[in-house]
Amino acid sequence: MKFSLPRRRPEPQEGPGVTGVARVDRRTKNLTKRLQPGEIAVIDHVDIDRVAAEALVGCRPVAVVNAAASISGRYPNLGPEILLKAGVVLVDGAGPELLGVVADGTPVRIEDGKLWVGDQVVATGQVQDRASVDEAMALARAGLNTQLESFAANTMEYLQKERDLLLDGVGVPDVRTDMDGRQVLIVVRGYHYKEDLATLRPYIREYRPVLVGVDGGADAIIEAGLTPDMIVGDMDSVTNEALTCGAEVVVHAYRDGRAPGLDRVRSLGVDPVVFPATGTSEDVAMLLADDKGATLIVAVGTHATLVEFLDKGREGMASTFLTRLRVGSKLVDAKGVSRLYRQRITSSQLVVLALAGLFALGVALAATAAGQAFYALIGARTDDIVSWVKSWFVDAQPEALAGYLRSASTGQGLIRS
Structure with missing residues (x-):
């Protein structure tokens, strides 16, 4: 009989920079289906568009390594700005051979644009920041005439x-x-x-x-x-x-x-x-x-x-x-x-509005003869209920207490109670 040890998830390697497990796919929309928080997305996506960037951000990776140019200059695509705004490290132009040398699920480390697998640098790209993205976007806007x-x-x-x-x-x-x-x-x-x-x-x-x-x-x-x-x-x-x-x-x-x-x-x-x-x-x-x-x-x-x-x-x-x-x-x-359009009315505001409406209805009803008769009837019924409740504490309680004290004086009250 053969026994096999359970497969363990590879641990990201220690060291400076950003570390995580690499998830590799040439199609970004396929990658986002299995990319997990804290992992590193390795893609080949020219001109990262807004939809792809928002899908990546939703997966919460620590970094995105792109084999291609995230902004080629063809047009001002918004994807890189979205990634940087979400705090995702973006390494650009790592080379077409990137996806062939990094296997899916491999622990990797990114430092100064270099992608490390173990103690070996397998790819080098440009770390994008706000300034570099703004410069590339300005050039892309200038090239819109061709598009x-x-x-x-x-x-x-x-x-x-x-x-x-x-x-x-x-x-x-x-x-x-x-x-x-x-x-x-x-x-x-x-x-x-x-x-x-x-x-x-x-x-x-x-x-x-x-x-x-x-x-x-x-x-x-x-x-x-x-x-x-x-x-x-x-x-x-x-x-x-x-x-x-x-x-x-x-x-x-x-x-x-x-x-x-x-x-x-x-x-x-x-x-x-x-x-x-x-x-x-x-x-x-x-x-x-x-x-x-x-x-x-x-x-x-x-x-x-x-x-x-x-x-x-x-x-x-x-x-x-x-x-x-x-x-x-x-x-x-x-x-x-x-x-x-966004709904701006909160639940508490609806409750206050309903109470205000009921109060206004009550005031209007009190101004009519039928309403006054109705309120008088409600008041009489309320007085009856209050009197009935008071009778338990004001009238009946002293008699019950006196009877209990008389029984206690003969030594029977405690036994009976």
Whole structure:
């Protein structure tokens, strides 16, 4: 018989600088699913965007080591600023070989931009601080003209490829989810999606819109205590639990028919609908809702500004601009609604308001004849109750006490009591 010792979690090595267990992944959104507080994230992410940075900060790592440039100068991305503001050490440009020399779960140490594994330096990068990030952001803002030209070119290219889909809805598949004449709420895991979804709960209760989750947006709907009616996306960031919750699944495929997430969905016993399109998954969800007769499309966490399009890091983000033009008459962007309106009435204020209302009602009632008669009746009943209570302590108690004293004088009171 063989015995095996239980595997112990590797301990971070001692020494100056920042120490922790390395979690390694080329895709930041996959890494954040298993990154734990106090660990060190090792990534390969050019231009860390806001959504990725907020996901990293939510995992509370002590440091992020990026094989690529966190700010390439292509556009002013906000991710590095968010990491530094949260107190996360950011080491930049550690080299493309970084992910090959650091194994997941290895204890590592960071000192002066050097990444140590044991007593060996395996990579060296630049430690970013506020000054270096501000300088890089200023250069990135100066280079936005190039990105505007590229964005315009991508917009024309997408319009040529998807003209029939945008103008006439050619290629939109049939789905079983009924959207005709109903409102549709589309949830994307973008900026402030949690806060906005929470703020929209009264709207969801009253109007009961069709709930559509775009990839991980389906998990966001479930985390909010709701159930999605449809899941749209390439299925790279949605959980198996969401895919098997009973929602209709629409797999976003490339125009040539390739659908990387199709096999995964079918392996779960789910029969999906395939929607080939050039744009992004949130575009597909909006076009689908529009084509199937939705009266209103409410979008949470979707991309709306140029910086957000560039943050997404896809050339095809120009498709979102055109899609918004296509469904503009129905589209209501709820992104940021939580910052526009916050409930400012506290529970104590509600209690005081209720008491004030009751007092005002009592005063108004006392001004009427019926109210005066009612208060007189209440007063009489109160006097009767008070008199009855007093009788126990004023009238009956002396007699009972005298009887007890007489019995005690004969030596029987204590026995009887």
